[in-house]
Amino acid sequence: MDPAAEREVRTRLAAGLRLEAFELLLPAFRDKVLRLAWSILGDHSLAEDAAQEAFIRIWKALPGFRGASSLSTWIYSIARNAALTALQRKGSSSLLSLADRNAAIAADAHAAGQERTDHSPDVLRFLLALPQNQRQVLALYYIEERSYEEVARILDMPLGTVKTYMHRGRKALAEAVLESRRAELAERRRS
Amino acid sequence: MICLEFEDLLLRWEDLDESARQALDAHLSVCEHCAEFREALRTADAELEQAFAGIAARPGFEAAVLRRIRTRPVSIVPEILDGIAWLSLCAGLVLPVRWLLPETLSPIYLGAACAPALALALWLGYHSLLEFDA
Numbered sequence: 001m002d003p004a005a006e007r008e009v010r011t012r013l014a015a016g017l018r019l020e021a022f023e024l025l026l027p028a029f030r031d032k033v034l035r036l037a038w039s040i041l042g043d044h045s046l047a048e049d050a051a052q053e054a055f056i057r058i059w060k061a062l063p064g065f066r067g068a069s070s071l072s073t074w075i076y077s078i079a080r081n082a083a084l085t086a087l088q089r090k091g092s093s094s095l096l097s098l099a100d101r102n103a104a105i106a107a108d109a110h111a112a113g114q115e116r117t118d119h120s121p122d123v124l125r126f127l128l129a130l131p132q133n134q135r136q137v138l139a140l141y142y143i144e145e146r147s148y149e150e151v152a153r154i155l156d157m158p159l160g161t162v163k164t165y166m167h168r169g170r171k172a173l174a175e176a177v178l179e180s181r182r183a184e185l186a187e188r189r190r191s
Numbered sequence: 192m193i194c195l196e197f198e199d200l201l202l203r204w205e206d207l208d209e210s211a212r213q214a215l216d217a218h219l220s221v222c223e224h225c226a227e228f229r230e231a232l233r234t235a236d237a238e239l240e241q242a243f244a245g246i247a248a249r250p251g252f253e254a255a256v257l258r259r260i261r262t263r264p265v266s267i268v269p270e271i272l273d274g275i276a277w278l279s280l281c282a283g284l285v286l287p288v289r290w291l292l293p294e295t296l297s298p299i300y301l302g303a304a305c306a307p308a309l310a311l312a313l314w315l316g317y318h319s320l321l322e323f324d325a
Contacts, residue, residue: 022260026253035246048248055256123238142243167202173235174228181231 001028006071013065022059025071032143033079039139040083042128046090047083054082069153076140076154126176127169134169137162193228194218201229281312 001009005028012021033054038047057078065074127135133155140151152162193201200207200215207215219226288308292301 019260023257026256030252031247034248034252035243038246044246047246048252051248052252052256052259056259059256059260123235124242126235127239138239139243142240163203167199170202170232170235171198173239174231177231177235177238178227 001025001072009071010067013062018059018062022062025058025075026055029072029075029079033075035143036076036079036136036139037083037086039127039135040080040087040132041090046086050083050086051079053086054079057082070150072144073150073153076144077156080136080154122180123173123177126173129176130169130172134165134172137165138169138173141166193224194222197222197225198228201225201232281309284308284312 005024009021009024012018012024030051034047034051037050037054038044041047041050054075058075061078065071069077127138130138136155137151140154141148144150144154148159148162148166151157151166152159155162157165197215197218200211204212204215219229285305285308288305289301292304296304
């Protein structure tokens with residue numbers, strides 16, 4: 001959200017115009033909140049439900065927003081919590097071992113060269129094979145147009161940790177892209 | 192296999208100063224593996240950005256959120272007090288039942304007698320008479 005729009009939201013809140021403030025931020029953050037929820041849940045339908053829940057929480061908490069952090073940091077924090085709650089409900093928060101994750105990435109990369117069974121872009125399927133913290137950092141980095149500082153504030157992590165997760169995540173994705181290309185090349189040679 | 196000393200530089204390209212970038216470019220011009228990795232990194236970045244941009248809410252999302260807000264029951268207390276109000280409601284329903292029962296009654300019978308009142312309080316809380324978000 002651009003600074004002028006954020007100022008307008010604050011002005012409306014200060015004037016007691018809660019619904020008017022909410023109606024301004026809802027379209028501005030709708031897709032961004034959904035993308036963050038998707039990166040955590042990996043499913044569009046579940047992500048939409050979590051995004052709706054996030055906006056209900058935002059609506060309820062809006063009168064208490066004091067502006068200690070930026071509006072976007074505050075909104076993403078609520079959205080992340082709503083998506084993590086949905087993930088717990090989904091019961092798929094079981095953590096994969098590192099070996100399993102690498103195997104999943106390799107399998108996805110290989111599958112990318114084979115017949116497609118779903119319509120998600122390859123890179124999103126590779127992303128979902130990454131550990132949850134790397135996924136969230138990568139998602140916020142791309143949603144928030146490359147701001148390490150904003151990502152660190154939203155996730156309440158040191159800047160160095162965010163950069164480390166970012167590098168590991170990007171490296172894994174690049175390796176998956178390379179693996180996918182090699183698999184495609186090998187497939188073409190075979191046929 | 193990518194050269195380890197250049198892998199880190201490739202991943203933090205944006206943080207590098209001009210001389211480090213020139214040194215990296217010089218290496219990339221002679222190292223096929225590192226050049227391939229940089230290309231894959233750029234592809235992953237671009238595809239991820241594009242893929243995220245493709246994730247959008249279905250039509251009607253905003254209307255659904257606004258409908259949920261407008262149909263929410265009006266709380267009789269400020270929302271920040273919802274949790275306290277809900278607990279008070281539980282106590283308000285359970286304690287009178289407890290006081291009506293004789294002191295000598297076994298704790299098991301006491302629990303059984305209070306259970307319907309507690310269940311009613313839980314049901315009311317669950318069905319958003321006073322909505323409370325943890």
